[in-house]
Amino acid sequence: MNRIVPLILAVALFMENMDSTVIATALPAIAHDLGVGPITLKLALTAYMVALAIFIPVSGWMADKFGAKLIFRSAIVVFTIGSICCAISSSLFEFVGARFLQGIGGAMMTPVGRLVLLRTTKREELVSAMALLTIPALVGPLAGPPIGGFITTYFTWHWIFLINVPISVVGIILATIYLPEIETIKTAPIDYIGFALTSLAASGVVFGLSVISLPALPPEIGIAAVIIGVLCGGYYIIHARRHPAPLLNLNLFRKPAFRAAQTGGTIFRISTGAIPFLMPLMLQLGFGMTPFESGMTTFVGAIGAITTKFMAKRVFAAAGFRTVLITAAIAGSATTFMNAFFTPQTPHALLMFFLLVSGFCRSFFFTGTNALGYADIDNVEASQATSIASVLQQVSLALGVACAAFILEASTTLTGDHLSLGDFHLAFAVVALLSLAAAIPYIRLSKDAGADVSGHRKPVVVAAVAENAPVK
Template identity: 75%
Template sequence: MNRIVPLILAVALFMEQMDSTVIATALPAIAADLGVGPITLKLALTSYMVALAIFIPVSGWMADRHGAKKIFRIAILVFVIGSILCAVASSLPAFVAARFLQGMGGAMMTPVGRLVLLRTTKRSELVSAMALLTIPALVGPLTGPPVGGFITTYFSWHWIFLINAPIGIVGIWLATLYLPAVAPIETPPIDLKGFVLSGLAASGVVFGLSVISLPALPIEVGIGTTVIGLIATALYVRHARRHDAPLLALGLFGDVAFRVSALSGSIFRIATGAVPFLMPLMLQLGFGMNPFESGLVTFIGALGAITTKFMAKRVFAAAGFRKVLTVAATAGAATTAANAFFTAATPIVVVMGFLLFAGFCRSFFFTGINTLAYSEIDDRQVSQATSMSSVLQQISLALGVAVAAAILEAATAIHGRALSLSDFHIAFGVVAALSLLAVLPILRLTRETGAAVSGHRLASAEDEVATEVTVK
């Protein structure tokens, strides 16, 4: 495997993943400069996620039609231009529009970057390569808040966006030099009706859930938009079943490995999306930390995520997808449940120890579940699989924040008081139970599922040959 390929892709995806959360701690400073309230400025967070939801479905078709390498470089360029426009924005509409442009670039970077990896990596090396791409998705959201807090405190919030310019330029340069050229594939005309319906479906659900969980608009708007998104989803399903070449192919779910990856991954990702929302709040409101301190504590999970890169291939080859994913999901649920027992008296070293192990478990799970999705997919369906997987990921992450916010809102309504530490304990308990449900679809896998990618069956065969030789 050419290791520089996944490394280039990982750096670009880290930039996109971190940027989706980095402005969270800078919202008050940005809002003050733009002359609006912090809650109103949350529209900028929402506009970014809506852009992702709208343009991710079409990313696979564009990569096939125009070449994945070309689209990946254009995506970085669009992201960088959006970042610069964010830094120079002087009004709320300009800032929201710039964030939307950033989201357009990010929507292409993630699935197209994964597509480049799949098209240039041997299946036997896919676990190791996917481990590199899993790290940005886990480390980025953890890195964003402390980095945003540090830059805003000691420099200016403008540098949160300006720093993307040199990184993006280097990324385009490295991609031009080292990424293999992935030839365009003959594709049917774009499914325009499918693009409109899928865009309405994904953006409606993501926008609605975002408004419900981060109320920048009346909650009725969030509920109404979510309903519109669900109706559009039903209409898209009807359309896709009748179309010869739908934008998002529902036939992918006929593959057992892809179906299990989509269902189990979405369930676990909802829980994972809730934790970065709950943990900083609990540390700040329940433990009395400031945003920067809480960010430094939660960042320890990133170290746990990085360590899986060095052992993922060997572990999956030795045990196979079914066993490793079951253990990782169960252990991940247990570490989430442990958060329900932390108090201000709990030594911070103990808290960080659990967060470290949690990052380790989640990284193993997502490395495996993301690789499993492509383990038995036909090469001609890879681009559609990357688009479908990315859409499901965005929706499940948005749903995770909405679920966490709903639990806290319900707890305060029932108790009739402000948030307390016990409310967070209840939320973590519910989220842990939800993440444990991710194990159920995995149990439907056979020991041989995805063996050509994990190397598990090959390892077993070699052991049998060795045993026969020994007996003889």
């Protein structure tokens, strides 16, 4: 495997994933400079996620039409321009608009990056490549808060965005030199009705859940947006069955491996989306840590995520996707459930140990899920598959934050008290039980599902050969 290709893609995706969370700790400073309240500025977070939701569905079609390498480099350029605009913003309107522009670039980076990887990587090397590509999605949200806190404390918040410029320049140069030219694929005219419906569906759900969980606007607006999104999603399903070349081909869900990967991955990702929201709040409000202290504590999960890369291929080859994914889902659920027992008196080393193991389990799960999801996908279907997977990823992450916020709100309402450590314990317990359900879609898969990608072969084959051998 040409390791430079997934490494270039991983660096770009790390920048995109980190930037989506890095401004969380800088919101008060940015809000002060722009003359607005921190809650109002959360619209900038929402604008970024809405842009992702709108433009991810069309990214696959654009990559097929104009070439994945060109679109990937263009995405980095758009993301960089958006970063510069964020740094020079002087009003709320300018900042929200700049974050939306950043989101357009980010929307193309993730699915097109996966598409480049699929079309340049041999099947038997896909697990190792996906292990590299999974790291940014797990490390980025963990690295964002401490890096954002450090930059804001010791420099100014503007550098959170300006630091993307040199990284982007290097990324574009490396992509130009090392990414192979990928032939364009003959595509049907764009499905404009499908684009409108998927845009309204995904952005409505993501925007609505964001407003409900981070109330910068009245909750009624969020609820209405979710309803509109769900209705448009339902109508798109009807539209896709009638259209000869729909924007997102839902027939891919007829493939068992793809269906299991997207279903299980979506459920598990809800838990992943909730944890970065719950853990810093619990450590700061319940344990009395500073934002920087909580960020450095949770960052240990990144170490667990990175170590997976060095053993993923051998583990999946030895045990197969089905066994490893079920085990990782159960172990990930158990380590998340342990958060419900943490108190300020818990030894710090023990807390960090479980965060480390949790990061390890989540990385194994997503490495396997990402690779399994493309095991039965051919080259023509790859762009559709990456777009669908990326849309579900954004919706599930937004749903995770909304779910966590709803549990906290419901718990405080029932107790009639202020937010306490017990409310966080309840939220972690519910999220852990939900993540356990991610194992269910994989139970019905055969033990050698995706064997061409994992390299796993059932021992029964060896036994059968031995049984048919002549007796001496």
